[in-house]
Amino acid sequence: APGPIAEIELWRDRASVLSALCQQLKQPMVQKILDVTTKANPAIIHTLNGTIADLSKYHSESDNNVFFLKTLERHFLNLAAGSDFTMMKETIPEMMESLQIIWQISRHYNSNERMVPLMERIAWQLCEQVSRGLHVLKLLKVNREEAYSMVLCAKSVLEQWKSSYYDVRAAIEKSGRAPRWEFDHKRLFEISDYMASVCQDLCYVFQVQKEFHNFFDPDMKSREQIKEMLIRLDGLVSLFEEVEFDPFNISENGNWKKVMQDFDSALGVIDEETIEFVDLAFKTVHSSAAAFEMLLKFQQIPFRKAINDHLKRKFDGFLIQYCNEVDRINKIFDAEKSKPYLVKCETPVAGSITWARTLFCQIKEPMLSFLKAAQMLGSEQQSYM
Template sequence: VYNPLLTYQSEHEETNVVDGRRSASSKTSQKDIAPSGPSTEETEEEKRNEKRRQHELELRAMLRDEFLIQLQKFLNQIGLTLRQLEGEVRLELPPQFDISKIVKINKDAVEQAETLVYKWNGEIREALERELKKIPQTSGPLGEIDWWRERNISLSSLYEQTKQEHVEQVLEKLELEENAAPLSFRDTRTDLSKYYLEAKDNVKFLSTLERHFKNVTHGATCRVVTETIPKMMSALRMVWIISRHYNRDERMVPLMERIANQLCERVVRSINVRTLFSYQPSEIIEKCTEAKDMLERWKQSYYDVRAEIEQSGRDSRWEFDNKRLFKLTDHMAIICNDFIAIAKELEQFYNIFTPELKSVTGKPHKINEILDRVHKVLELIEHAPCDPFRLEDLDKWKMVSANYGQQIEDIDEQTKSFISESFKSLRSAESAFDMLLKFEKNNTRMTIQDEMHKRFNDILRQYDNEITEINSIFQHNKTNPPVNKNQPPYSGAVAWSRSLFRRIKHTMLRLHTKEALMQTELGKQIKSYYLRVAREMKAYEDGKFNEWKQRTEQILPTLQKRNVLKELPTGDNENSLTPRYTIDFDPQLNEMMTEARYLEQFDYFLTENIRHLALSVILLNSLLFVIHNS
């Protein structure tokens, strides 16, 4: 009743998860193309909601799996109990059969008892043969425990049938009559006892492994299984030492092979190549790394315990067939490593084609075109005509992998060509330089990194163009520099020159963080050019200051001798409210005071009288305020 419903819910939830991831991936691509996107706060909130939703789905899946495990275990236990109570074979006496009549003189009773014993013997033989022909229902290690447990219950019920009182009485009566039937029956019971005790002993020892086998089969993640494997291997060693039946290769090797099969089955369930690359590269790497570590831990733990056994020198060595235990797990570990490499390549491409690269190159559509080609190459893996995890499909997978590698090499060449062309027409040397430094820190493809390193010369050439452009502006406007409104001419010219210098200085400081770049021949030439332009600008600024200083020192004494106030002539309509004085302040003096204040902010040294002139601006403004309001 519950299994189909729960299975449907599981598939439905997994489908929603995959669809959600595909939708998120689609939205991410659209964000790159769209002119504007959601705010950072909204993006962070969406991420938190998505993580919360994924966590809830994982918890629900774990609860569902745990419920299924317990339900199945309960059903199995009920079935085993019913079979034990009912039994497949019932050693019963026929109706109106009197055991006391089995005497030598009563040949009919003896023959009837003999026939009954042979019938019992045949039924036991048939039941035993049927039981011995049974095989485990699942390929995992829990299947072997359940198989032995069911055999133990079946043979226990059968053996108890042979020990019933009426059976013993019939056998004793026939033995007194020297009949051969009891001997045959007791031989059969001896065989039955041997198999029953074997099953009982195996159930006892394998039960110590059941907890580990459950983790291997139903563990929430591959990481849980990885942590379980060393403990499980130590427990297997104890069974190998103590058990009377699992101390032989023909018992232990199939059990270990079942464990290996279960590990492989887990990997196949968790890594579906058809949907794997719908996840983010980091998630793919994490998922495949966990699976690979689990498979490698299986082999490593085996050899660790084997070495411990050899060092002890007391127990039988583990000389098992490695192909049966590790051939498939090694193959699947290699395939997981291939998937990790593909995911890393995908991540490297994403790290290359960032918004910064789109901004620097100014060709977002070209970048999107290359990314689309990368996604199409992934379809070679998703729609591969083989199952990479099957050993039989290894040759086909190698062909698919080789084709994929060739396509990636072509994309590398296209990317290198795009970068080479784009860096020849850079928008900004500084932003391009910062982007290259970021690529050095990020996980990007080595071939692209090498190509990026070659682009440093393009950045230097772009910087050379920027210096030339700034120098051209400087040379063209230095005789009549553009000055901000309300700014005096000399300090305005200095401010204009310094603003031009800052535009090339900041980039030079960034370039100097990579000393090896500036030590190249081109780097030395650019640095020399930069210093020449910088010195010329500095000389221009100093010249402007000296020119102003010389002019000020010439006319300042004369201007300072003038009175600030001038008496007005007497008029006919003079009254008490008519002002008697007016301001007689030369505009040149005001300009000089403003120049002095700005130039001092530019760290120029002013003489004492000029500094006082700059400070007098405050006093003058106060005086003017008083006069205007008097």
């Protein structure tokens, strides 16, 4: 297996074999054979000593590498288990700190030739576990919140891998006591970055579904138009169910982009229908205050950019409507102030005050609602207020 555990096993096996050879060379019988061979052919002593020296050097190197790599074994096992993305994410920073120490004090893992292949193995292990843990068809069949959480955790694992690399590089550069920590980014991050982008796409799919379902309240969902729209929205997952390739395979990047483009195109139609429904809903509201309260309710839900932009453009419309209402109330006041409508049993003065206060409240209440919205402060209609 190309995972990092294989790197430890490689050096353990090599250390074991070389240790056995070194021990055999120390046996009395072998020493006698070497002595006889040397006396019989003195010229061979130089070659023999060189070979024994190389053997000793390789044995020392293997032991040294096993000693340092053992400090990583626990982390590598956590990554290989891969059943919990949260555990994997928590493992990465500690593992990278251990790699930093090895890079700084090891005699053999302080060069690109040794460290890059090891980190490639780690990157492969991370990507392999994410690919195994996120099967698109299975994700579409579980609870939407659960699927979203799983994909988000997997994405954070892949991003943690890259961010921890840069954290270590910054620490090493700051210390100035070790060779520069700068490796081939394509070898280490090309696949993990691509897989993180696929995770982001999947998060987007689940998030869009969630936002549409949250956007419409139970009363709206009871309408046939909205029911049919949400059914079509949920039906868009069929685009992913029909996928016959592994989305996490970087060679399928073009095919995956095509799937996401088809999803966005279908979603654009639903966006337009939602905007039409929202416009129709606002037309049924007669006062600017009631319409504005409805708008604030919609604004509290994170939503699609096209729909959010459309809602934001309605702020000026509400202010214009409010200004018209103020003008209407002002005309009522001017027309009736000399003889206002009085409730029975009220004196003329008290009744006039009540009447004027009622008109004032009709102006004040929408104003207080408008002041809650930051968008209003930059509106072109603000000067009318």
